[in-house]
C-alpha cells in the first residue's frame with residue numbers, strides 16, 4: 001500500500017492517488033505533493049513513486065535543472081530493479097533505516 005505521506009528534510013510530502021492524464025505520477029514542488037495514477041501493476045506503481053520521490057530529492061537538494069527527467073527516470077528504474085530483485089537488500093534497508 002502506498003504511504004500517505006513521506007518526510008524529506010523539513011517537508012512532509014502528501015502522496016495522493018488520483019487519475020492523471022498522460023503520466024503515471026507527478027511531483028508538485030510548491031506546495032510539495034506527489035500524485036500517483038491508480039491501478040498500476042505493483043512494480044510500475046513502485047517505480048512511479050520512486051520516480052516522483054527522486055524529483056522531490058532533486059528539488060530539495062537543488063540539483064541542476066538540466067537532464068533532470070532523464071536522470072530521474074534512469075535512477076528510478078535502477079533503484080526499482082535493485083529493490084525488486086534483491087529481497088535481502090530490502091530487508092537490510094528496512095532493518096537499518098531507524099524509524
Ligand SMILES: [Zn+2]
Pocket residue numbers: 051055069072073
Ligand atoms: Zn519525471
